[in-house]
Amino acid sequence: MSRVIQVEHPLILHKLAFIRSKNTGAKDFRELVEEVSMLMAYEVTRDLATEEVEIETPICKTKCKMLSGKKIAIVPILRAGLGMVDGMLKLIPAAKIGHIGLYRDEETLQPVEYFCKLPQDIAERDVMVVDPMLATGGSATDALTLLKKKGAKNLRLVCLISSPEGIKLVQETHPDVDIYVAGIDERLNEKGYIIPGLGDAGDRLYGTK
Numbered sequence: 001m002s003r004v005i006q007v008e009h010p011l012i013l014h015k016l017a018f019i020r021s022k023n024t025g026a027k028d029f030r031e032l033v034e035e036v037s038m039l040m041a042y043e044v045t046r047d048l049a050t051e052e053v054e055i056e057t058p059i060c061k062t063k064c065k066m067l068s069g070k071k072i073a074i075v076p077i078l079r080a081g082l083g084m085v086d087g088m089l090k091l092i093p094a095a096k097i098g099h100i101g102l103y104r105d106e107e108t109l110q111p112v113e114y115f116c117k118l119p120q121d122i123a124e125r126d127v128m129v130v131d132p133m134l135a136t137g138g139s140a141t142d143a144l145t146l147l148k149k150k151g152a153k154n155l156r157l158v159c160l161i162s163s164p165e166g167i168k169l170v171q172e173t174h175p176d177v178d179i180y181v182a183g184i185d186e187r188l189n190e191k192g193y194i195i196p197g198l199g200d201a202g203d204r205l206y207g208t209k
């Protein structure tokens with residue numbers, strides 16, 4: 001069973017309160033999503049492998065630790081996932097970026113795929129799938145399935161706000177994928193929105209409603 005890692009750092013909780021507020025406009029919303037994503041990246045990369053290297057300080061030679069092992073890919077689920085990319089890149093600047101385009105059909109709530117472009121060597125990379133919202137879990141589940149079909153093996157999912165239903169679905173369908181999340185909310189409403197949530201993340205990021 002995959003792990004659910006809830007990242008409850010006070011800075012994240014503080015910024016998340018502003019993100020949730022309906023009084024926060026698109027400019028501040030975008031900046032806050034980027035900042036929280038950067039802080040989440042710190043936790044998501046906690047277990048990256050390191051190796052010992054020798055370097056020379058101005059005084060003497062010494063042994064230090066540096067990152068080793070596999071390279072990283074960040075894969076946002078369009079559109080809202082794009083809002084998390086720059087923040088994560090601040091801490092992982094060498095990561096490659098893939099894009100998966102999915103939208104939720106408003107009637108059926110089922111995800112519809114419209115775009116997929118991934119780094120060629122996705123199978124050799126640690127893949128971080130990013131999307132601010134994990135609601136029914138349909139979009140995340142489909143994105144993870146698609147990535148596995150394309151060869152990705154080592155995946156983790158990074159969200160800002162999730163519902164218990166979304167977490168359950170991802171855990172059932174992708175038990176190998178750890179989920180990093182800042183807030184686990186109460187439930188979904190009849191339209192598949194997270195309660196209390198933050199509303200529609202894509203519309204708030206891009207001012208489309």
Ligand code: PRP
Binds near residue numbers: 078081133136
């Ligand atoms: C939102 C969100 C997730 C999805 C979550 O995207 O960014 O991708 O809904 O819902 P689910 O867990 O029930 O699948 P949306 O479909 O609104 O598209 P957008 O990002 O283009 O606005």
Ligand code: URA
Binds near residue numbers: 135192193200
């Ligand atoms: N997508 C969103 O953007 N918000 C929700 O609450 C659910 C799905």
